[in-house]
Amino acid sequence: MAIFSVYVVNKAGGLIYQLDHYAPRADTEKTFSFPLDLVLRPHDERVVVAFGQRDGIRVGHAVLAINGAEVNGRFTADGKDVLEFLGNPANYPVSIRFGRHRLSSNEKLMLASMFHSLFAIGSQLSPEVGSSGIEMLETDTFKLHCFQTLTGIKFMVLADPRQTGIDALLRKIYEIYSDFALKNPFYSLEMPIRCELFDQNLKLALEVAEKAGPFGPGS
């Protein structure tokens, strides 16, 4: 029962606030001897598994750490290239940690804008008259709820599929936004939100919503 993250997107589709409240980590660490029976390849700025899925290590998982030290993109903590390091039998046995790659801030920006457009397309392709955009996107591992205000700001909450009370939570986040961001004289509209009180109250609201659990907050 968890709320994973909150995103706030402005009228133009730019991300103005992002909070990762809970990130379920499913990393796998294993010790390997030469030769490696997984096939690794570089992808964007990291090294991912291309073939050889086994024991919790899936295709698409990235190399997160080697011998306990976190890797820096495609280079180890010492600055050596990961693929070169793993191709050298002298470095074995080696312990590698694999897992899903955490999103960087750039990727979050891109995804928020992508959703902004998909929201609009959802409304355009509607077979019914007067439809809004996408209000809830459902997958087997999470549900994305989106609330668009009259001024065009979107509040998105990524939560566990069984979590209830998200609609009330979205309205509450809107309230917190208007109280602590809009009423803040130093905050400019449509700009990234950097207000401490907004952060604090948002975290409180998320905790309340999570504790209320499957019964939903009494609204």
Place this chain on the structure above:
Amino acid sequence: MTIHNLYIFDRGGSCLFYSEWHRRRAPGIPQEEEFKLMFGMLFSLRSFVNKMSPTDMKDGFVSFHTSRYRLHYLETPSGLRLALNTDLGVASARDALQHIYSNLFVELVVKNPLCPPRAPVQSVLFRQRLDAFVRSLPYFGPKNPNS
């Protein structure tokens, strides 16, 4: 509780089949473009969901809803994508989509030697059986005048 329309796309993006039952709003764009837009949206949603997901996914994107309709999605391992628009009363049409794929599409189109593999579906039998199946669904009701 009604069903609006159904799209079937192949993995290259071409629309193999489209059928509508209760569509109350004309798309406002030519049908070719509507298909491309729908395919583009489904493709982007899938890739969006893949990146956003906090853990590894099994089925991926299943459905979404707006204030007026719900879109149910099924993707087969061969890349065939089925999208069904219904109203909000229908919680999950995954079983219906699975039935449409395995018992109607595979039986009547894939196994039909006269239907070329990735061409638009011309089979009249498929259209008829699909229509009969959709109309027999418990949530296929008459047009709701109070929409």
